[in-house]
Amino acid sequence: METNYLCRLESKTQIADGIYDFVVNAPEIAKNTVPGQFLHVLCSDKVFLRRPISICDAYEDKVRFIFEAKGEGTAELAKKQVGDNIDIMGPLGNCFVNGVYKKPVVIGGGIGVFPLFKLTKLLDNPEVFLGFRSKDRVVMEEEFSAVANTHISTDDGSYGYNGYAAAMLEEYLDNNKCDVIYSCGPTPMLRAVKKIAESRNIPCRVSLEQRMGCGIGACLVCSCETIFSGTNKYRRVCKDGPVFDSKEVNI
Ligand SMILES: Cc1cc2nc3c(=O)[nH]c(=O)nc-3n(C[C@H](O)[C@H](O)[C@H](O)COP(=O)(O)OP(=O)(O)OC[C@H]3O[C@@H](n4cnc5c(N)ncnc54)[C@H](O)[C@@H]3O)c2cc1C
Ligand code: FES
The missing domain is CATH 2.40.30.10 (Translation factors)
Known part of the structure; x- marks a missing residue:
């Protein structure tokens, strides 16, 4: 209730x-x-x-x-x-975590970094990648760095890694093990993260943003098409999500 x-x-x-x-x-x-x-x-x-x-x-x-x-x-x-x-x-809504993983990676972009903070604090030794448009948009760097190994990127190269957070993630995965990815951010970033995770067979959980009405599963305003148990099915981001397995969503 x-x-x-x-x-x-x-x-x-x-x-x-x-x-x-x-x-x-x-x-x-x-x-x-x-x-x-x-x-x-x-x-x-x-x-x-x-x-x-x-x-x-x-x-x-x-x-x-x-x-x-x-x-x-x-x-x-x-x-x-x-x-x-x-x-x-x-x-x-639901929870990011749906299993126990030894080497978690967290990746967020822009306002999508906020829901990842509590998660990062609870995970065991996560590696964190946060992307922002430019240096003046970088937020929560110190707080994430205090609880996890944190890498910052900016799209315009004005601070940290020069480029997208997903590119930074890909370079990291070329040399390091990871057995789950948790992500929240703009759709192009989620799409890139989904592609990276699925090409490497890494389980990936993404948090979606959708316009909402009731927020409690009644109005269907937030419905999005998903692949659930092998068939296409509309599900509600507010009630069935906002976190989904990347393989279930068309982004
Ligand atoms: C599960 C969930 C968690 C969210 N968490 C955060 C958060 O922690 N911090 C934060 O700043 N924002 C968050 N958002 C986005 C936030 O809900 C929207 O920015 C807000 O509803 C916009 O309302 P508004 O009246 O200011 O703007 P509106 O006048 O309604 O819209 C302004 C602009 O924002 C866009 N917009 C509106 N709603 C959304 C939405 N749900 N997703 C994406 N774009 C939208 C519109 O298309 C328009 O371009 C979250 C959204 C969801 C679904
Ligand atoms: S916002 Fe009403 S069902 Fe999701």
């Missing part, structure tokens, strides 16, 4: 241009969440539909989420001040 909670905004930090790091008081969500899950957030009374935002971290009675102010909903959310209450439904 999905529940919504009124959660007090405990801290608000702008970590890059248009990117906001929120910590809210949400004991029930913090206690029950697993890596990969998201929140469905009522951004303000002016915006009717909730917006999905991944859980970046959860500890004690706090939940942290980071978002880019893109359009009407997230721009309204960015106006919230410490002490305000935010109506949040969650935790929603």
